[in-house]
Amino acid sequence: MGWKEKILRRSLWVYHLGTGACNNCDIEILDVLTPRHDAERFGIKLVGSVRHADVLLVTGVITRKCLPRVLRVYEQMPEPRVVVAIGACPMEGCVFKGSYNQAGPLDKIVPVSLYIPGCPPKPEAIIAGVAKLMETLK
Amino acid sequence: MNNTLFSFLVFPGFLFIAVIGLLFMGIDRKLSARFQWRMGPPLWQPFVDFMKLLSKEVVLPKNVNKPMFFLSPLMGLSGVIVASLLLFRAPLNPQGAFIGDLVVFIYLLLLIPLSVILGASSSGNPLSSVGGSREIKMVLSYELPFILAIFTAVLKVGSLRMGDFLLYQSQRGALFLTSPSCVFAFVAAFLVIHAKLALAPFDIPEAETEIMGGTLIEYSGPLLALFYLVRAILYFTLTAFLVFIFWGGITFTGWGAVLSLLKILLVLFLVIVVKNINPRIRIDQAVRFFWTRVFVLSIIGMGLAIIGW
Ligand code: SF4
Numbered sequence: 001m002g003w004k005e006k007i008l009r010r011s012l013w014v015y016h017l018g019t020g021a022c023n024n025c026d027i028e029i030l031d032v033l034t035p036r037h038d039a040e041r042f043g044i045k046l047v048g049s050v051r052h053a054d055v056l057l058v059t060g061v062i063t064r065k066c067l068p069r070v071l072r073v074y075e076q077m078p079e080p081r082v083v084v085a086i087g088a089c090p091m092e093g094c095v096f097k098g099s100y101n102q103a104g105p106l107d108k109i110v111p112v113s114l115y116i117p118g119c120p121p122k123p124e125a126i127i128a129g130v131a132k133l134m135e136t137l138k
Numbered sequence: 139m140n141n142t143l144f145s146f147l148v149f150p151g152f153l154f155i156a157v158i159g160l161l162f163m164g165i166d167r168k169l170s171a172r173f174q175w176r177m178g179p180p181l182w183q184p185f186v187d188f189m190k191l192l193s194k195e196v197v198l199p200k201n202v203n204k205p206m207f208f209l210s211p212l213m214g215l216s217g218v219i220v221a222s223l224l225l226f227r228a229p230l231n232p233q234g235a236f237i238g239d240l241v242v243f244i245y246l247l248l249l250i251p252l253s254v255i256l257g258a259s260s261s262g263n264p265l266s267s268v269g270g271s272r273e274i275k276m277v278l279s280y281e282l283p284f285i286l287a288i289f290t291a292v293l294k295v296g297s298l299r300m301g302d303f304l305l306y307q308s309q310r311g312a313l314f315l316t317s318p319s320c321v322f323a324f325v326a327a328f329l330v331i332h333a334k335l336a337l338a339p340f341d342i343p344e345a346e347t348e349i350m351g352g353t354l355i356e357y358s359g360p361l362l363a364l365f366y367l368v369r370a371i372l373y374f375t376l377t378a379f380l381v382f383i384f385w386g387g388i389t390f391t392g393w394g395a396v397l398s399l400l401k402i403l404l405v406l407f408l409v410i411v412v413k414n415i416n417p418r419i420r421i422d423q424a425v426r427f428f429w430t431r432v433f434v435l436s437i438i439g440m441g442l443a444i445i446g447w
Contacts, residue, residue, distance in 0.1 A: 004193045011183070011190045038176040040167075043183050051197055051358035054190070078195040078358040 008054060008080060009137045011043040012130070015053035017073055020096075021060025024120040025087040029057060031123040039127065042134070055082045055133075058106055061089040061096040067103040074110045082133065084114045087121060094119055150226035150390070152219055159370035160184040165403075166373070166410050173414040184370060191363035199262055199356045206260035210253040211357075211364035217249030218368050222375040225382060228300040229389050238298045243379075244285060247334070250368060251277045254353050257365075261356035269344065269352025272421050276333055276340065279428035284330040286436035290323035291383050293443040304387040312386035319447045322439030324384045326432050328405075331376045332412060333428070335369070339416035340424055377405045 018026050032039045033046060047053050050073050062070060074083070083106070088094035090106035106112055113136070116129040145151055163184040171178025198204070224243050228235060251273055258270030291313055292298060295306045307313060313320040333340040344352045354365055381401045382388050388398035419427070 007186055007190045007193065011186045013187075035175045038171070038178070040171060040179050041177045043179050043186060049355040051356055052354075052362060054194075076197060078197045080194070 004080070005137045009134045011045075012055050012082075012134075013045050013047045013053050014055045014057055015047055015050045015073075015077075016057045016059070017050075017070065019058055019060045019066040019070055019090070020063040021087065021089060022095075025059035025089070028120045028123055028126065029059065029086065032126050037123045037127060039130070042130070044130065050076050051078060053077055054080070055084055057084050057086055058090050059086045061093050061099070062103045062106055062109060063101050064103045065101075067109065070106075070109060082113045082137075083110055084116065084129070084133065085112050086116050086126065088117055088119045091115055091117065145227065145230075146223065150230070151223055155219070155222045155226070155371050155374055156367060159367070159372070159374040160188060162373040162377070162406060163370045165406065166413075169407070169410045170414055173410075184366075188363055188366055188370075191366060192360050194359035196359040196361055201262040202356065203260035203262070206256055207356075208361070210257035210260065211361050211368070213256070214250045214253030214368045215364050217246050217253065218371045218375065221246035221249075222371060225300065225375060225379055228382070229304060229387065231301070233301055235299060235301055240288070240292065240298050240300050243300070244288065248277070248281070250372065251334075253368075254365075257357065258353035263356050266353055266355045269355070273353055275421055275425055279425045280330045280333040280432070283326050283428060283432040283436040284334075286433075286440050287323040287327040287330070288383060290319050290436065290439040290443045293440070294320060300382070303383060304389075307386045312384065314384040317443070317447055319439045319442035320384055322435050322442065324380070326436040326439065327380060327384070328408070329432050330428075331380065331409065333424070334376060335372055335409075337409065337413045339413075339419045341418055373406070374402075377402050377409065380405050 016026070016029060031037060050056070056074060056077060058070070074081075085091055085106050089096065090112075092105050093099065093102050096102055103109070114129055114133045116126055118125055121129075147153060161181070161184075164179075164181040167183060168178045168181055198207075221243050224235065224239050224246070228239075255270045255273050255277075258266040258273065291303070294313055294317055295303055297303070297306075303313075310316060314324045332338075336344055344354065354362060357365060378388060381398060385401055385405075386398075388402070389395055
């Protein structure tokens with residue numbers, strides 16, 4: 001098993017799923033890919049299809065409308081797969097907490113490996129989180 | 139017998155072209171990153187990506203045509219391997235191949251878009267069918283200029299055997315430096331290579347931001363790795379092919395090997411420059427571009443070659 005994780009660590013392909021974010025977290029994710037922060041240094045690549053992905057980035061509160069979609073996208077991912085929750089929204093709802101439309105925190109729906117708190121988290125925080133994720137994948 | 143097996147599997151066969159191809163892809167990613175003022179991934183990133191994809195799971199979509207879905211990456215891979223064998227065995231033994239291996243090479247290259255189209259249309263996803271139909275249109279538009287460009291060189295050399303290109307150019311100098319017709323042909327072939335590699339501005343069938351990876355959208359794990367490898371090998375084979383036909387051929391011995399490697403790297407560099415300074419165009423623009431501009435370019439080359447330039 002060892003070498004698989006070691007290789008996966010150096011080549012994380014990311015699929016970004018916005019489930020109802022206020023769009024700030026999505027912008028911060030784009031920031032991580034810009035020349036200033038350049039996540040491709042670590043082999044991280046944004047892919048267009050969830051079938052190519054290793055990491056599912058979830059931004060935003062899980063709305064009732066989005067709940068079945070989150071499940072479907074998660075089931076379409078090939079193993080081994082990792083879910084990362086960006087921002088305070090998928091954790092407990094942030095400013096949308098208690099809303100009639102909130103379908104609950106993300107970890108009640110799918111297993112989450114990494115939380116990056118913040119509203120929105122800074123790009124540096126996202127990179128630090130990803131570095132921690134890489135360490136756990138040893 | 140042993141020798142044949144060695145040349146199929148190691149040098150200049152599968153292992154050689156796969157390693158150099160993945161390395162070329164790494165150069166592409168690194169240089170593209172430098173063009174955008176980024177650090178970029180390490181040079182061996184494509185090897186890591188390839189190994190990772192091999193170790194992942196294959197997810198089968200619901201309404202997929204199974205045999206076609208599994209066979210088409212294999213078809214593409216075998217096509218590109220046999221094509222590059224034909225190309226890279228020529229410098230080892232110029233007179234060894236049969237006459238007409240150039241034509242077979244062109245045919246084998248066509249297997250790759252064919253495999254992409256079959257894979258896309260068998261995966262049962264609307265976006266991949268869109269990608270597949272775009273790929274068909276691309277093939278229809280770039281194939282004729284490509285063939286015309288190569289046959290301009292064939293007219294100059296007067297032979298359909300790849301080895302004869304080597305002999306001719308070693309005696310009279312590189313084709314594209316000595317004859318004006320081949321300059322036109324070289325430019326046309328250079329533009330077609332972008333479309334064959336599905337690089338910007340012709341990455342229309344894959345268009346990540348528009349149809350989410352298009353033709354490859356439903357592929358995952360080892361099957362995707364095979365397509366990745368095909369693309370990587372194609373990087374090496376096509377750039378080497380351009381140098382082989384128009385720029386003095388390639389050799390594997392002595393200083394000639396270093397020189398041919400430098401030439402191939404220069405062509406690769408030009409490819410990456412063009413890729414990075416152009417945005418993606420629409421499919422109708424691409425078809426019009428190939429049928430009016432590039433086609434006219436290759437026709438001019440052909441005409442010049444016929445009148446003896
Ligand atoms: S965590 Fe804050 S910034 Fe991010 S989507 Fe939620 S409300 Fe917006």
